[in-house]
Amino acid sequence: MKTKAGDKRPARRERELVGLGVAPGIAIGPAAVSESGAVQVPEYTVAKGAIEDEIKRFNEAAERARRQVQKLRRKVDAQGGTVAEEMGYLLDAHLQMLSGSRLMRGVEQRIAHGSNAEAAVQHEISALAQSFADLDDTYFAARAQDVREVGTRLIRHLTKTPYQAFSMLPEGSVVLAEEISPADAALMDPRRIAGFATVLGGAESHTAIMARSLGLPAVLGLAGLLEDIKTGTTVIVDGDAGRVIVEPSRQTLARYRKRLAAIQHEKTKLAGLASLPAVTRDGTRVTLMANVDLPREIEPARAAGAEGVGLLRTEFLFMNRKDVPGEDEQAAMLTEMVGGMDGRTVTVRTLDVGGDKLTDALGDRATAGANPALGLRAIRLSLRQPALLETQLAAMLRASARGPVRILLPMISSVTQVQAVRHILGQVARRLVRRGVEIADPLPPLGIMIEVPGAALAADALARVSDFFALGTNDLTQYTLAIDRGDEQVADLYNPLHPAVLRLVQFSVEAAARARIPVSVCGEIAGDPRFTALLLGLGVRELSMGPANLPRVKRRVRHLDTKSAAKRAREIMQQSDDNRIAALLDEFNQASV
Ligand code: PEP
Numbered sequence: 001m002k003t004k005a006g007d008k009r010p011a012r013r014e015r016e017l018v019g020l021g022v023a024p025g026i027a028i029g030p031a032a033v034s035e036s037g038a039v040q041v042p043e044y045t046v047a048k049g050a051i052e053d054e055i056k057r058f059n060e061a062a063e064r065a066r067r068q069v070q071k072l073r074r075k076v077d078a079q080g081g082t083v084a085e086e087m088g089y090l091l092d093a094h095l096q097m098l099s100g101s102r103l104m105r106g107v108e109q110r111i112a113h114g115s116n117a118e119a120a121v122q123h124e125i126s127a128l129a130q131s132f133a134d135l136d137d138t139y140f141a142a143r144a145q146d147v148r149e150v151g152t153r154l155i156r157h158l159t160k161t162p163y164q165a166f167s168m169l170p171e172g173s174v175v176l177a178e179e180i181s182p183a184d185a186a187l188m189d190p191r192r193i194a195g196f197a198t199v200l201g202g203a204e205s206h207t208a209i210m211a212r213s214l215g216l217p218a219v220l221g222l223a224g225l226l227e228d229i230k231t232g233t234t235v236i237v238d239g240d241a242g243r244v245i246v247e248p249s250r251q252t253l254a255r256y257r258k259r260l261a262a263i264q265h266e267k268t269k270l271a272g273l274a275s276l277p278a279v280t281r282d283g284t285r286v287t288l289m290a291n292v293d294l295p296r297e298i299e300p301a302r303a304a305g306a307e308g309v310g311l312l313r314t315e316f317l318f319m320n321r322k323d324v325p326g327e328d329e330q331a332a333m334l335t336e337m338v339g340g341m342d343g344r345t346v347t348v349r350t351l352d353v354g355g356d357k358l359t360d361a362l363g364d365r366a367t368a369g370a371n372p373a374l375g376l377r378a379i380r381l382s383l384r385q386p387a388l389l390e391t392q393l394a395a396m397l398r399a400s401a402r403g404p405v406r407i408l409l410p411m412i413s414s415v416t417q418v419q420a421v422r423h424i425l426g427q428v429a430r431r432l433v434r435r436g437v438e439i440a441d442p443l444p445p446l447g448i449m450i451e452v453p454g455a456a457l458a459a460d461a462l463a464r465v466s467d468f469f470a471l472g473t474n475d476l477t478q479y480t481l482a483i484d485r486g487d488e489q490v491a492d493l494y495n496p497l498h499p500a501v502l503r504l505v506q507f508s509v510e511a512a513a514r515a516r517i518p519v520s521v522c523g524e525i526a527g528d529p530r531f532t533a534l535l536l537g538l539g540v541r542e543l544s545m546g547p548a549n550l551p552r553v554k555r556r557v558r559h560l561d562t563k564s565a566a567k568r569a570r571e572i573m574q575q576s577d578d579n580r581i582a583a584l585l586d587e588f589n590q591a592s593v
């Protein structure tokens with residue numbers, strides 16, 4: 001069996017890997033390879049009555065670890081070649097260790113004797129690795145390394161520890177990891193981290209969105225990324241072309257440094273647009289707002305000239321913690337963010353966990369389920385856990401005393417869900433007023449995400465019970481085309497320009513117009529200038545996007561003529577072939593820069 005440790009390879013020169021460019025820009029810096037990481041292992045005694053649950057917790061973590069390795073296995077298989085062969089052997093060995101092996105039995109025995117699962121794994125791994133190392137043979141030395149890697153993977157799943165303490169990395173580091181969760185990405189400070197690249201992950205995953213929001217160049221879905229690379233090696237992440245260059249030559253470095261300088265220059269030029277209005281050449285006013293995932297994005301949103309927050313994702317309140325934030329904590333955070341927007345409207349969305357956005361804070365209340373994207377997520381979870389929803393609504397109402405707030409509900413699929421939340425909102429408001437707490441009067445508008453195909457098709461009925469629509473084209477594309485937005489294996493099939501998606505967008509926009517309620521688009525296409533003409537042509541006048549995208553979209557709006565955009569949109573809507581649609585849009589864009 002071939003092993004990593006057994007290999008003796010010649011020193012490598014520049015090498016290029018191709019993946020999915022998910023966040024634009026260039027990062028050049030020393031690699032920070034995120035692998036084992038020093039995970040804190042808690043150690044305590046488990047009471048007799050709790051042992052069964054502890055074994056269950058261990059088995060669940062092992063199942064998650066197995067799924068992760070299987071995913072990696074498929075990924076390297078698809079790549080083919082020697083990397084696939086070597087990595088395949090290695091991952092198969094890891095999979096074996098994670099299924100009914102001596103390691104697993106050993107851990108279960110230790111738990112049965114009262115050890116907590118993390119400590120049981122740690123001790124069993126040390127014992128096994130030591131017994132291999134004692135054999136003083138290179139083959140077994142490699143096995144000891146495998147055992148440690150499997151152990152770390154298990155412990156990470158048990159402790160739900162993010163891969164790295166990013167704050168400890170040297171300035172300008174480029175993070176390279178197997179996988180980065182949205183919660184991991186939220187921990188990255190763009191002043192410290194230059195960019196990142198991973199083996200797993202799709203273009204519309206929340207990790208990708210987080211990278212774009214933070215302005216961190218990122219490339220995902222790179223098989224073989226972590227083969228033969230050490231922390232400190234110089235790497236380039238080209239988020240535009242979806243390339244990672246390891247150990248670049250002098251010429252390549254010089255070329256990329258030049259591009260980096262050009263990007264900086266362009267940024268400075270675009271910054272001049274911040275104070276100009278978003279008006280088309282023929283005088284149509286367009287409202288450009290910001291999607292905000294983290295409190296620290298309020299300042300960039302304002303600096304970019306956002307006229308409000310069109311989507312405040314509240315998941316950050318629940319990330320990287322093990323408890324649920326209370327009403328006071330949520331209210332304080334939201335109030336500060338609303339205050340930060342200085343009188344501009346902030347659209348706060350209730351918790352949208354589930355799918356690829358699971359949060360530790362909710363523990364068993366939000367489990368992955370057999371089919372997480374279709375399971376107990378978003379508004380479904382909120383309505384099932386009324387206390388969670390009431391706390392969030394109370395916090396939002398309290399923030400509404402500080403400035404204009406709108407309340408937005410994710411994953412709505414039926415009129416009754418909206419009615420149920422409106423009822424609860426009324427109750428929560430009355431309770432606050434009785435407590436003498438100041439809230440907005442009248443109550444904030446209550447709107448819904450249109451991101452489930454069924455909701456788009458029922459947009460007429462939903463418009464009658466909603467105060468506004470926000471079109472979530474990320475999920476709308478995912479659910480209409482049955483393409484997991486976070487899975488790099490089907491990323492090439494993910495297409496918001498598919499005629500089915502466009503028809504749902506058009507129908508929802510028209511339903512909102514008929515009901516005279518505001519409608520915005522806050523999916524990722526809103527922040528991509530390629531789509532601006534089409535969205536305006538379909539009648540959309542409000543767009544919400546990551547703050548970093550705002551200047552480029554504004555420049556596009558200011559170059560456009562709404563009548564010719566509407567004409568091109570009509571032509572596009574008559575097409576049934578998505579390639580033809582893309583061609584018609586790109587041709588229009590090129591002719592009207
Ligand atoms: C969407 O689905 O388009 C959206 C904006 O919501 P999120 O990306 O948070 O799922």
Ligand code: MG
Nearest residue numbers: 451472474475
């Ligand atoms: Mg969504």
